[in-house]
Amino acid sequence: MASNTSEINASAVDKDDLKIPLIDFGPFFTGTPSDKHAVALAITDAFKTSGFVYLKAHGIPPSVVSGVFASSARFFARPQSEKDSLGWTTPQSNRGYVAIGREKLMTVDETNGADTLRASAPDIKETMELGREGVEGLPNRWPDHLDDEGKDFKETMQSFFEMGKTLHKHIMQAIALGMNLPEHFFDESVNIGDNNLRLLHYPPVSKEVFKNNPNQVRAGEHSDYGSITLLFQDKHGGLQVRSPKGTFVDATPIADTIVVNAGDLLARWSNDTIKSTRHRVIQPPAPEGSENDDSDYPARYSIAYFCQPNNDQLIEALPGTFGEEVQVDKKYSAITSGDYLVQRLTATY
Ligand SMILES: O=C(O)CCC(=O)C(=O)O
Ligand SMILES: [Fe+2]
Numbered sequence: 001m002a003s004n005t006s007e008i009n010a011s012a013v014d015k016d017d018l019k020i021p022l023i024d025f026g027p028f029f030t031g032t033p034s035d036k037h038a039v040a041l042a043i044t045d046a047f048k049t050s051g052f053v054y055l056k057a058h059g060i061p062p063s064v065v066s067g068v069f070a071s072s073a074r075f076f077a078r079p080q081s082e083k084d085s086l087g088w089t090t091p092q093s094n095r096g097y098v099a100i101g102r103e104k105l106m107t108v109d110e111t112n113g114a115d116t117l118r119a120s121a122p123d124i125k126e127t128m129e130l131g132r133e134g135v136e137g138l139p140n141r142w143p144d145h146l147d148d149e150g151k152d153f154k155e156t157m158q159s160f161f162e163m164g165k166t167l168h169k170h171i172m173q174a175i176a177l178g179m180n181l182p183e184h185f186f187d188e189s190v191n192i193g194d195n196n197l198r199l200l201h202y203p204p205v206s207k208e209v210f211k212n213n214p215n216q217v218r219a220g221e222h223s224d225y226g227s228i229t230l231l232f233q234d235k236h237g238g239l240q241v242r243s244p245k246g247t248f249v250d251a252t253p254i255a256d257t258i259v260v261n262a263g264d265l266l267a268r269w270s271n272d273t274i275k276s277t278r279h280r281v282i283q284p285p286a287p288e289g290s291e292n293d294d295s296d297y298p299a300r301y302s303i304a305y306f307c308q309p310n311n312d313q314l315i316e317a318l319p320g321t322f323g324e325e326v327q328v329d330k331k332y333s334a335i336t337s338g339d340y341l342v343q344r345l346t347a348t349y
Pocket of ligand 2: 279
């Protein structure tokens with residue numbers, strides 16, 4: 001048990017009071033009930049302190065993940081006109097291709113000045129947004145009519161979408177146990193799969209761009225909107241998390257792990273006992289000795305699977321997070337998951 005506990009608590013990031021553990025999710029599926037509980041508590045504890053955790057043995061095979069990265073890279077390599085023909089339309093749909101400069105991620109307090117911010121330092125990224133299949137009037141913008149590669153893309157992403165849905169359920173089961181709720185407490189709240197799979201491509205950028213504009217980033221500081229985000233990074237790095245001291249700390253990629261972070265809706269659901277922590281993406285850290293190298297920063301690819309409770313799920317303070325026993329009132333009024341998401345998306349596009 002002792003070795004098991006220390007493995008659960010391995011540290012991935014520990015800087016400026018920001019501690020992000022690396023947790024082996026395996027024992028949650030295969031361990032004894034007490035192993036399972038220990039994993040659940042460790043994950044919940046991480047969400048309550050930093051809002052972030054690295055997970056290994058999460059159940060999505062590395063070969064599947066590399067297949068999704070490859071398919072994503074082939075998609076972004078298509079001619080701009082093809083990608084534009086699959087363009088994102090509305091926050092209600094939130095499906096389709098988003099060209100560089102269209103979305104500006106920002107913090108909640110910045111949304112009043114969204115247009116100025118977008119103009120001065122647009123995010124240097126393009127994305128492809130994929131949603132649940134079969135929603136009346138909101139089709140995914142698949143490239144399957146273009147060629148065989150487009151058909152492969154559709155199949156790969158549909159299958160990955162389902163895996164993300166399952167992992168969402170499992171992590172919510174861990175959170176339920178960690179919050180002293182029944183293991184299956186959230187199952188019915190996340191069984192529809194109203195999630196959003198976002199493929200991201202940060203193209204190569206000249207070092208001058210970052211030198212000349214101190215506000216330039218690849219993706220602006222923000223918190224995520226939903227319950228949790230499953231983030232798959234390539235090896236380049238550039239993701240940073242806001243520490244309690246206010247600094248940005250690198251969340252360096254670790255092979256065969258994913259970064260999972262809590263979103264605003266889970267923070268709200270937990271009456272702010274769980275934290276939705278701000279993060280951003282900048283240029284990758286320069287390898288040592290490369291200070292005078294003036295070649296471009298390399299491209300970076302990532303996959304963000306935004307998990308969202310079912311659209312019609314009412315989000316209000318969970319049992320145990322308010323009331324006399326804990327001496328805290330409910331901090332927020334009830335809102336459905338779907339209404340909340342559309343509100344947030346409307347501000348950033
Ligand atoms: O690309 C990344 O590593 C993070 C992207 C992100 O935070 C987001 O799209 O919400
Ligand atoms: Fe994010």
